[in-house]
Amino acid sequence: MENSGVLSSAAAPLTWNDFLERMRHPSSIDFVKAIRSFVGSVLNNAPDAERDTVAVQQFFANMEAAFRAHSLWARSSEEELESAGEGLEKYVMTKLFTRMFASTPEDVKADELLYEKISLIQQFIRPENLDIKPVFQNEDSWLLAQKELQKINTYKAPRDKLVCILNCCKVISNLLLDASRASDEDHPGADDFLPVLIYVTIKANPPQLHSNLAYIERFRRQTHLVAEAAYFFTNMLSVESFIMNIDANALSMDESEFEKNMESAQTLLSSLSQSSGTQKQSDQNNEKYDNDRSPVNKTPSISDLENKGARMLLEENKTSQVFRDFPFLYSEAGDLTVSDVEELLGNYKQLVFKYVCLAKGLGVKTSSLSPTGVKIEKPVITRNDHSSDDVGNDITRVVDE
Numbered sequence: 001m002e003n004s005g006v007l008s009s010a011a012a013p014l015t016w017n018d019f020l021e022r023m024r025h026p027s028s029i030d031f032v033k034a035i036r037s038f039v040g041s042v043l044n045n046a047p048d049a050e051r052d053t054v055a056v057q058q059f060f061a062n063m064e065a066a067f068r069a070h071s072l073w074a075r076s077s078e079e080e081l082e083s084a085g086e087g088l089e090k091y092v093m094t095k096l097f098t099r100m101f102a103s104t105p106e107d108v109k110a111d112e113l114l115y116e117k118i119s120l121i122q123q124f125i126r127p128e129n130l131d132i133k134p135v136f137q138n139e140d141s142w143l144l145a146q147k148e149l150q151k152i153n154t155y156k157a158p159r160d161k162l163v164c165i166l167n168c169c170k171v172i173s174n175l176l177l178d179a180s181r182a183s184d185e186d187h188p189g190a191d192d193f194l195p196v197l198i199y200v201t202i203k204a205n206p207p208q209l210h211s212n213l214a215y216i217e218r219f220r221r222q223t224h225l226v227a228e229a230a231y232f233f234t235n236m237l238s239v240e241s242f243i244m245n246i247d248a249n250a251l252s253m254d255e256s257e258f259e260k261n262m263e264s265a266q267t268l269l270s271s272l273s274q275s276s277g278t279q280k281q282s283d284q285n286n287e288k289y290d291n292d293r294s295p296v297n298k299t300p301s302i303s304d305l306e307n308k309g310a311r312m313l314l315e316e317n318k319t320s321q322v323f324r325d326f327p328f329l330y331s332e333a334g335d336l337t338v339s340d341v342e343e344l345l346g347n348y349k350q351l352v353f354k355y356v357c358l359a360k361g362l363g364v365k366t367s368s369l370s371p372t373g374v375k376i377e378k379p380v381i382t383r384n385d386h387s388s389d390d391v392g393n394d395i396t397r398v399v400d401e
Contacts, residue, residue, distance in 0.1 A: 027071060038055075043096070114240065117246070119265075132199065135179055150206050152209075
């Protein structure tokens with residue numbers, strides 16, 4: 001993603017390994033001790049969102065200034081200094097994640113209310129309810145934006161979570177731009193973009209959305225929550241506010257119709273919840289169905305299956321291990337050779353064939369999930385994303401040796 005240097009994809013590969021290598025250098029012993037001391041002091045205190053925010057941001061600022069003055073970075077480029085800051089943020093916030101994320105009762109309550117409200121609204125909302133112009137309506141292609149947003153709980157570092165939001169926004173922006181060019185419409189503006197982002201967010205409904213936004217706002221380095229990143233993130237905050245206060249007027253709907261839709265959605269979700277509970281109990285009591293017995297539950301969609309798989313990965317803490325079996329997933333275009341392109345093309349054709357077959361079998365529409373002009377930024381993925389203990393061992397062992 002081109003992001004005015006704020007989330008430079010070129011710096012991403014340097015971020016983690018470069019940071020660890022420098023922290024392992026004997027001359028970095030004071031840095032390592034300072035980081036350990038800060039993390040320990042925070043873990044020993046009760047959560048306080050305002051105090052924690054000030055403490056973390058001040059620590060980042062002090063450490064980045066110390067990096068610039070240290071001999072290890074004496075002749076470093078801005079990219080390398082940027083790498084140090086990103087590595088520091090990732091390390092510290094991964095260590096503090098369970099302490100800092102959804103750390104207050106207010107955050108937890110807001111997550112529950114937002115998720116429940118979205119669950120209801122997504123049952124009946126349509127693009128026209130948000131006054132999205134017909135020329136810009138493209139729900140099949142919006143699936144990619146939804147999927148990018150749904151990845152947000154896969155990561156622990158504020159930057160990586162922010163990348164998921166920015167990728168979602170960039171997909172939407174490019175789709176709107178493509179649609180405007182194809183139909184000879186005026187260049188899409190904020191009034192066109194925000195309603196689509198609202199709709200995509202409602203359809204995606206990532207769990208703990210409020211806590212994710214609060215976590216980014218509090219602990220993403222303030223010097224990097226600027227420019228395009230700040231613009232898209234501010235839009236996401238506006239989306240949250242809009243949804244929490246959504247009513248009939250906001251959806252261009254009669255009050256009576258809105259209330260009726262909300263009640264119907266509540267009834268439907270309650271029915272599905274009861275059915276799911278009954279089915280789960282039945283599955284526990286009966287390991288096998290008779291051949292002539294048809295399942296009562298609705299056939300899961302592709303999205304349902306993907307979400308289930310994502311939850312299983314997170315619960316098993318093996319995401320990075322699984323992805324290591326796919327060496328091209330985090331490659332840059334410049335990393336590929338001619339032979340790599342041939343292999344990737346073959347893999348792509350097999351993937352498309354399997355996807356279309358699966359979609360046909362489930363009776364859902366198929367569509368290309370790669371709108372032209374969209375460049376997806378890579379969050380920095382390491383084995384440490386799901387194991388703070390491993391992260392700690394990477395540099396704190398320097399102190400113990």
